[in-house]
Amino acid sequence: MKKYSLLFVLALGLGLQACQDFLEEPPRGQQTVDNYFNTAAECKAAVMGCYSTTDQDDWWKIDRTRMFGDAGSDDAWKGNSIAGDQREFGDFARFFWLPNNEWFDNRYTHIFQAIGNCNAALVGIAKAPIDAELQKQLLAEVKFIRAYNYFELVKGYGGVPLVLAPVSPSESLTLRRNTTEECYAQIIADLKDAAAALPEKRAQPAGDRGRATKGAANAYLAKAYLYTEKWAEAQQYAEIVINSNQYNLNDEFSRVWSVDNPNGNESIFELNYNANQTFPLGTYLTSVMRSRADGGWGFNTPSSNLEQAFVRENDPRLKWTIIKQGDSVDVKTPGFDYTKYDTKLSENESGRISRKMFLLLKDRPANEGNRGPLNRIELRYADLLLMHAEASYRLGQEVKARQSLNLVRARANRLKPGTVLPRTSTGSALLDHIWLERRLELAMEGHRYYDLVRQKRLVAVMTAFNASQLTNTDPYDKGKLKDQISEKNNLFPIPTPQIQLSGGNVEQNPGY
Template identity: 85%
Template sequence: MKKYSFLLTLVLGLSLQACKDFLDEPPRGQQNTNNYYTTADECKAAVMGCYSLSDQSDWWQLDRTRMLGDVGSDDAWKGNAIAGDQREFGDFSRFFWLPNNEWFDNRYTHLYQAIGNCNAALVGIAKAPIDAELQKQLIGEVKFIRAYNYFELVKGFGGVPLVLQPVTAEEALTYKRATAEECYNQIIQDFKDAADALPEKNARAAIDKGRATKGAANAYLAKAYLFTEKWAESQQYAERVISSNQYNLNDDFSRVWSVSNPNGSESIFEFNYNANQTFNLGTSLTVVMRSRADGGWGFNTPSSNLEQAFVRENDPRLKWTIIKQGDSVDVKTASFDYSKYDTKPSENESGRISRKMFLLLKDRPANESNHSPLNRIELRYADLLLMHAEASYRLGQEDKARTSLNLVRARANRLKPGTVLPRTSTGTQLLNHIWLERRLELAMEGHRYYDLVRQHRLVAVIQAFNAAQVTSTDPYDKGKVKDQITEKNNFFPIPTPQIQLSGGNVEQNPGY
């Protein structure tokens, strides 16, 4: 599906013939882990397979679950107002979380598929007769991908089974959940190994842009330490990234999510896509999140509450984050008036869509679903700077915290000079400003739910959101609330099929 389209197929099927003599012959041309990994090219292809499976091949696998970080917060709704269309996503938006919700099972299952692929590649590459330096780099790259997938698991589900080698189906069923601390320890070790083995971004050849780098591994170390509240370590690794001079905020905010700016100057790690139809490459999120009046499916729509957060700050990033009913985004065409955008409010819970995942008509490929070329940015420099600001604040280093915070604000101010001014706050107000900046800068990028959980304020923020919704005068989402929120929603439920398959070895999260 992706630029990383060299998904390794370890077993090649043989077409059946009618001849009995042929059927009696031993298999020929069959490839498996015992006779693969014999050349550098095979090892490189295996690594590409690890990237590919970390993003899967269709919208319903991992693509759509990236919306959970928006919808599981005050930033967004299910969006599509057709009750029977992805009803379980609507249940998620309201925090009515059941362990048999397929969205949880798909995320859990496909992240583990990606981890299994990495485990197989690590064993195969380690025994391959290839150049030692190349071998070290490829292993580092696979460890980065494995750590990325485990990080995605643990920040949603908490402690999960820690599988670090290829296992049979029978062996897999015997694994119990590791603690979150044990999972993070492994994630951190894998990222450290990756950082030791990988080149910096500017050392990557043009054809390899988007692949994991030393900076990406260090940035994820800063993030993993932030999630575990190890502030000194988080600051340390964030400063390694900052001092590397590999990343900057030179690209205007309006271009961060532009299809014409892949792997831009602040991109630390992103999944690369193109619109190749022959090899079925691309993403589907631009269709999934677009207005139903504009050929989309209408999911993951921004809330009026998010819009008002921008309005209160007079923040020009609003224009590049939310498209609201009637906004002008392009010119009128024979089939659609982009100068007065129609979000189709009758089938849209908020009368809004995400600007960051929006493609202009000229940039849309034929058969766009599953073939969109808009890259998915997983970690960027502004995020890293705000992590550094938060860790520095926790260490009592408020000058450092304000410096990183205001670098992000200075870039936003370039959109409309005089609107996003430097913060001079101190104490608790400074922390609140850092958290607000994360919301505004990273809105609709899938971070908000996970941020609220690690900040220990998910329930309080959603309760405040609900109270504001009751008195809202917004013409589109006034009165709508997320009424099922409780403390149990700080973790996703472990999917029922996974508990059943394990024979009870995998235990459920509290409250489900």
């Protein structure tokens, strides 16, 4: 939640080294956990700090790794074709995964830093002399943030060390990995605590919009149960959210990712940004994923394979998902012709960019960089409905599955009536249609890789992708392959520095 500038950084200690003498020196004239948490204002600021470090303050920390879910699949390429520009992201996009790739290490380290902040805040707020109801809500909010961060870790790395209280740097180096099951159990416990105390979205004051809610906690419970294949529980919590009537699909698909629609009708949880020029409170991804001809960096470009998935279905969501070379997206200006968009083919692997992360020229702030004001939607109602559809299918309740699936399709059909019709499929064809709907509805939102992994079909889908590339006639990305895929890619490697610092206590994932 980057609209708050205070960073309340209390380091977890994972991956940190320091001089022992310095660590033993008492701080002078500084706030510490011992003299903080004395007022409600300080406790609230600590919570805002937890939101802030959950997203960090620059592109190279966590922001960039949100492209993993796209580039680690058949949906996108590295994009920027300059060989030496972020080479390690290029390695990731073609599945050449090495444990010493800094992108894996940065994601691991900075998410753990966010978890460390949460742990410190939980201890401090629990002892603070503040109103009991406020205390309960703030603790619930921090537990939600911790659960969100652990979810981001475990879905990529598998089991990681479960750290639920502040630890010293020396203690952190002795930690071992917990199992994936233990991590999900803790995520679920935190989310249940959060759901019990957080307000519903519509009960939030306007100034709190974007903070964690009961609906967000219950939706992530549905997602955690989906990932652990506990279908009844996934359906149960999805239906709690559905029946709460807090969310809907009234916003047109074309507006879901609009900068003018922050925390919209279907937003369950999103990271909030603004264009403040004093503090870096925005996202860098609007620059990172834009065409290099249009002042961007050109990364994470959609594949022709993704485009063809829309074309085969005659699906009008294509226009609001992909900008292709020559597309019209705005008016012509003296500096750039937006009626014939230039993706800079000489430096773009696919001749395409993501429409969902695209800011019109009028919406770009001065000194854009990490001040991009387009919120990052982490979980929305269409996603939840498709999770409900999948869980219901697994429980043999095909009528419910089709109902949720077709609610999503009905909204898409409003873009061009008569194109996205209700599904009537049954059996395995219905599951295939639910999975296809996830690809089309949520494309370029960072979900595809993780979906393929939990569906146990990453290798099969990517093998088929490579085969189709050999006969692809697209003028921009024909013949390009992702040629290093194997079963080990169902997990990211544990970063080499983390294994070294732990003295071997943290073990590597299989195959690395």
